[in-house]
Amino acid sequence: MSQTVELKVDLGERSYPIYIGENLIGDTGAYLNKHGFKTGSPILIVTDETIAPYYLDTVVNSLRSAGYTVVTHIVPAGEQTKSLSMLEAIVTTALTGNLDRNSAVIALGGGVIGDLAGFVAATYMRGIRFIQIPTTILAHDSSVGGKVAVNHKLAKNIIGAFHQPDYVLYDVTTLRTLSPREVRSGLAEMVKHGLIWDEAFVDWLEESASKLLNLDLDALKYGIHQGCRIKSVVVAEDERENDLRAILNLGHTIGHALEAVAGYGELLHGEAIAIGMVGASLLAQKLGYSSDIYTRTKALLQKFELPVSLPKHYDVDAIMEAMSHDKKFKEGKMVFVIPTAIGKVEINRNVPAEWVRETVEQLKGEA
Amino acid sequence: MSQTVELKVDLGERSYPIYIGENLIGDTGAYLNKHGFKTGSPILIVTDETIAPYYLDTVVNSLRSAGYTVVTHIVPAGEQTKSLSMLEAIVTTALTGNLDRNSAVIALGGGVIGDLAGFVAATYMRGIRFIQIPTTILAHDSSVGGKVAVNHKLAKNIIGAFHQPDYVLYDVTTLRTLSPREVRSGLAEMVKHGLIWDEAFVDWLEESASKLLNLDLDALKYGIHQGCRIKSVVVAEDERENDLRAILNLGHTIGHALEAVAGYGELLHGEAIAIGMVGASLLAQKLGYSSDIYTRTKALLQKFELPVSLPKHYDVDAIMEAMSHDKKFKEGKMVFVIPTAIGKVEINRNVPAEWVRETVEQLKGEA
Incomplete structure (x- = not known):
C-alpha cells in the first residue's frame, strides 16, 4: 500500500492538515469520522457536471457506509458557475436537506468548485465547516490559503471570504482524468x-x-x-x-x-x-x-x-x-x-x- | 455641550468603541479621520428610502468636508431588502465607485441596513471595514455582536458572516424621527x-x-x-x-x-x-x-x-x-x-x- 503524506498548514487555531495519497476518496467517510464529524448532521457535496460521473458515487458511497446522510448539488463546469445565483441555489439545497451548524460542505472538484462551495460554507448560517477534495493539479494552489469567492459581472472573485477548510483530501489518482x-x-x-x-x-x-x-x-x-x-x-x-x-x-x-x-x-x-x-x-x-x-x-x-x-x-x-x-x-x-x-x-x-x-x-x- | 459616552466592546484584536451622544452624525468625517481612514479611498454609505431624506445629506456633507470621496446606495426600507440581489446591486455601486481594500462601508439606518451593509463589507474583496450609524433604538441590539446577513426565500438571516464594525456612532438625536x-x-x-x-x-x-x-x-x-x-x-x-x-x-x-x-x-x-x-x-x-x-x-x-x-x-x-x-x-x-x-x-x-x-x-x- 502506498503511503499517504500529511502536511500541516499552520494557522494557529485555524490550522489544518492536507492529506496527499492514492485512492483516498473511497475513505472520505473514514476521514470525516477521524475529524470528529457526527453522523447526525447532513453532509453537502458540491461538484460539477464534469467531475460527478467519475467520482461522486465513490464519495457518496463512502459517506453513506460510514453512516452519514448525504445531500449533493451538481453545478455546470466552468468559471461562470461562480455566481451569487448559484450560491442561492446551493443554499436552497442545503436548507431543504436540513444542513445545520454541525454539517460540512465538501468541495469535490477543481478551483472553481473550491471557491464556490467554500463561499457557501463561509456564509451558510454564518459559517459551517468545509472540506476540500481537489481533483486538479491547479487546485494544489487554491486549496491552501482559505480564499473563497464568487464573481460579479464586473469583476472576478470580488464577493468572498477567508474560510479555512477543516482538511484537504488530495487523491492523486483522480488527476488521471485531467486532459x-x-x-x-x-x-x-x-x-x-x-x-x-x-x-x-x-x-x-x-x-x-x-x-x-x-x-x-x-x-x-x-x-x-x-x-x-x-x-x-x-x-x-x-x-x-x-x-x-x-x-x-x-x-x-x-x-x-x-x-x-x-x-x-x-x-x-x-x-x-x-x-x-x-x-x-x-x-x-x-x-x-x-x-x-x-x-x-x-x-x-x-x-x-x-x-x-x-x-x-x-x-x-x-x-x-x-x-x-x-x-x-x-x-x-x-x-x-x-x-x-x-x-x-x-x-x-x-x-x-x-x-x-x-x-x-x-x-x-x-x- | 452634552457629553458623548464611549463604550468599548472587548473582542481582542477585533475590539471596537461605541460612541453614544447627541448630534454626532455631523461629525461623521471627523470620526473617520480619528479612526485612521485615509481620504484616498472612497466611502460607501448604504441607507434606506425612509432614512435618507432625514440624515443622508448631513452624513455626506460631513464626509466631503473632511476630504472623503463618497458613494451612496439607497435601498427600499424593510426586511425584504436583505437579499442576495440587493448585495449584488450594492457591489455594482461599490465597483463603479472604485471602492478598494482601504475603503469603508457605512450602514446608516436600523437593523436591516446594518445586516445588509455589514454583509457587503464582510464579503466585498473578502472583507473591508465597516461602520455603523444606527438610527433606531432596536439597533442598539444589532449593532453589538457582529452578526450580519441577508435572507433566503426559505429562511431569514441564513446567508451571513461575523464581521465586527470598526466603530459604532450612535447619535440619539436621530431617534426623534422614529414612530x-x-x-x-x-x-x-x-x-x-x-x-x-x-x-x-x-x-x-x-x-x-x-x-x-x-x-x-x-x-x-x-x-x-x-x-x-x-x-x-x-x-x-x-x-x-x-x-x-x-x-x-x-x-x-x-x-x-x-x-x-x-x-x-x-x-x-x-x-x-x-x-x-x-x-x-x-x-x-x-x-x-x-x-x-x-x-x-x-x-x-x-x-x-x-x-x-x-x-x-x-x-x-x-x-x-x-x-x-x-x-x-x-x-x-x-x-x-x-x-x-x-x-x-x-x-x-x-x-x-x-x-x-x-x-x-x-x-x-x-x-
Missing part, C-alpha cells in the same frame, strides 16, 4: 511555487518534468506536497494578504491581463501565468538581475510544454489597459513580483510602466 | 437586556419608562449605553455563538414563532419578544421559580406600553409548528431561556413541549 493541457496548466503553478521560494525544488522540477507530465503518482505526490508546503508557509506568515502573500502573484500581473484580453478558452490560467513568469524574468533583467534567471525560467517552462511567448495577434494596448485595472499602477510605476535569483523574488513597486510595455512586446518575439 | 410604536419596539430589547443580566438596570428601567417613551435624550443615552454594555459583555465571552450568547434569546423562541405566523406588519420584533418574555416568565413559574418574576416582567412591559398577551385569533397549532422549525425541539423537549430571578436567566434544555403549548394558550388569557 494533458489541464495537467500542464496545473504544473505551471507548481513551477511558480519553486521559483518564488525554493531552488532545490526547482532542481527537482527540472529533473522530473516528464514524470509529472506522465502523471507518475509518486512524482505527483512529491510535487503537490512541495507546492502546498511552500504556499502554506507563505500563507501562514500572512493569512489576510497584507504583504508577503503578494509574492504568490509571480507571473500573475501579466498573466491576469492576458486572461482578460484572450478569447474564451484561448488561454488556461497556467498557460497565462507561464507567459507572465517569462515576462517577470525579462523585467528582472532590465532591473539588473542575472540573465540566468530568464534563461532557466524559460527552459523550465518549455520542459513542461508550457507557452513562453505571446501569440502575435495579441494587442499590446489592450493588455496594458487590462493591467491598469489591476490597480497596481501608481503614477507611471507598477508593482511587480520580480525574481532576483532562482527560488527568490522581491516585491518591486518601482517598475516603470514603459518597461512593462517593452516586455509585453518582447514576449511576442520569444520563440 | 412611537418603533420606539416601544426598540425599548423591548433594552428591557430584555436588563432581565437577562442586571437587576439594577431593571430598577432604573421601571423608574425611567416614561422618560424613555418621551425620548428624553439623557435617558436614551443611559439606556442605550447599558443595553450595549450588557450585550457586549455577553458577546465578548462568546463571540461565535456557542453557548452563553444564547441567553440573548430570552423571549425570542416564542417571539420568532409569533413573527412567523403573524400577518405582515401585524407585530413588530419588539412586540413579539415582549409577549415571548411574558411566556418565558410563565414557564419559569411552571419550573418552580418565583411567581414574582412573572408579575414584575409583565408590569415592566406594560409600563413600556408593550403587548403582554396574544390576540385571540392566533392559532396555537401554527405557533407550535413554527417553533418546531426553530430546531430547538428534541424528543419532546425544548431549549428555552428561562428567567430564574429578575436579572438572571438559565438555558433550560428540558422544557416539555406540552408546557410550551399550555403557555401559549395562557398568553391568550393575559389581559
Whole structure:
C-alpha cells in the first residue's frame, strides 16, 4: 500500500492538515469520522457536471457506509458557475436537506468548485465547516490559503471570504482524468511555487518534468506536497494578504491581463501565468538581475510544454489597459513580483510602466 | 455641550468603541479621520428610502468636508431588502465607485441596513471595514455582536458572516424621527437586556419608562449605553455563538414563532419578544421559580406600553409548528431561556413541549 503524506498548514487555531495519497476518496467517510464529524448532521457535496460521473458515487458511497446522510448539488463546469445565483441555489439545497451548524460542505472538484462551495460554507448560517477534495493539479494552489469567492459581472472573485477548510483530501489518482493541457496548466503553478521560494525544488522540477507530465503518482505526490508546503508557509506568515502573500502573484500581473484580453478558452490560467513568469524574468533583467534567471525560467517552462511567448495577434494596448485595472499602477510605476535569483523574488513597486510595455512586446518575439 | 459616552466592546484584536451622544452624525468625517481612514479611498454609505431624506445629506456633507470621496446606495426600507440581489446591486455601486481594500462601508439606518451593509463589507474583496450609524433604538441590539446577513426565500438571516464594525456612532438625536410604536419596539430589547443580566438596570428601567417613551435624550443615552454594555459583555465571552450568547434569546423562541405566523406588519420584533418574555416568565413559574418574576416582567412591559398577551385569533397549532422549525425541539423537549430571578436567566434544555403549548394558550388569557 502506498503511503499517504500529511502536511500541516499552520494557522494557529485555524490550522489544518492536507492529506496527499492514492485512492483516498473511497475513505472520505473514514476521514470525516477521524475529524470528529457526527453522523447526525447532513453532509453537502458540491461538484460539477464534469467531475460527478467519475467520482461522486465513490464519495457518496463512502459517506453513506460510514453512516452519514448525504445531500449533493451538481453545478455546470466552468468559471461562470461562480455566481451569487448559484450560491442561492446551493443554499436552497442545503436548507431543504436540513444542513445545520454541525454539517460540512465538501468541495469535490477543481478551483472553481473550491471557491464556490467554500463561499457557501463561509456564509451558510454564518459559517459551517468545509472540506476540500481537489481533483486538479491547479487546485494544489487554491486549496491552501482559505480564499473563497464568487464573481460579479464586473469583476472576478470580488464577493468572498477567508474560510479555512477543516482538511484537504488530495487523491492523486483522480488527476488521471485531467486532459494533458489541464495537467500542464496545473504544473505551471507548481513551477511558480519553486521559483518564488525554493531552488532545490526547482532542481527537482527540472529533473522530473516528464514524470509529472506522465502523471507518475509518486512524482505527483512529491510535487503537490512541495507546492502546498511552500504556499502554506507563505500563507501562514500572512493569512489576510497584507504583504508577503503578494509574492504568490509571480507571473500573475501579466498573466491576469492576458486572461482578460484572450478569447474564451484561448488561454488556461497556467498557460497565462507561464507567459507572465517569462515576462517577470525579462523585467528582472532590465532591473539588473542575472540573465540566468530568464534563461532557466524559460527552459523550465518549455520542459513542461508550457507557452513562453505571446501569440502575435495579441494587442499590446489592450493588455496594458487590462493591467491598469489591476490597480497596481501608481503614477507611471507598477508593482511587480520580480525574481532576483532562482527560488527568490522581491516585491518591486518601482517598475516603470514603459518597461512593462517593452516586455509585453518582447514576449511576442520569444520563440 | 452634552457629553458623548464611549463604550468599548472587548473582542481582542477585533475590539471596537461605541460612541453614544447627541448630534454626532455631523461629525461623521471627523470620526473617520480619528479612526485612521485615509481620504484616498472612497466611502460607501448604504441607507434606506425612509432614512435618507432625514440624515443622508448631513452624513455626506460631513464626509466631503473632511476630504472623503463618497458613494451612496439607497435601498427600499424593510426586511425584504436583505437579499442576495440587493448585495449584488450594492457591489455594482461599490465597483463603479472604485471602492478598494482601504475603503469603508457605512450602514446608516436600523437593523436591516446594518445586516445588509455589514454583509457587503464582510464579503466585498473578502472583507473591508465597516461602520455603523444606527438610527433606531432596536439597533442598539444589532449593532453589538457582529452578526450580519441577508435572507433566503426559505429562511431569514441564513446567508451571513461575523464581521465586527470598526466603530459604532450612535447619535440619539436621530431617534426623534422614529414612530412611537418603533420606539416601544426598540425599548423591548433594552428591557430584555436588563432581565437577562442586571437587576439594577431593571430598577432604573421601571423608574425611567416614561422618560424613555418621551425620548428624553439623557435617558436614551443611559439606556442605550447599558443595553450595549450588557450585550457586549455577553458577546465578548462568546463571540461565535456557542453557548452563553444564547441567553440573548430570552423571549425570542416564542417571539420568532409569533413573527412567523403573524400577518405582515401585524407585530413588530419588539412586540413579539415582549409577549415571548411574558411566556418565558410563565414557564419559569411552571419550573418552580418565583411567581414574582412573572408579575414584575409583565408590569415592566406594560409600563413600556408593550403587548403582554396574544390576540385571540392566533392559532396555537401554527405557533407550535413554527417553533418546531426553530430546531430547538428534541424528543419532546425544548431549549428555552428561562428567567430564574429578575436579572438572571438559565438555558433550560428540558422544557416539555406540552408546557410550551399550555403557555401559549395562557398568553391568550393575559389581559
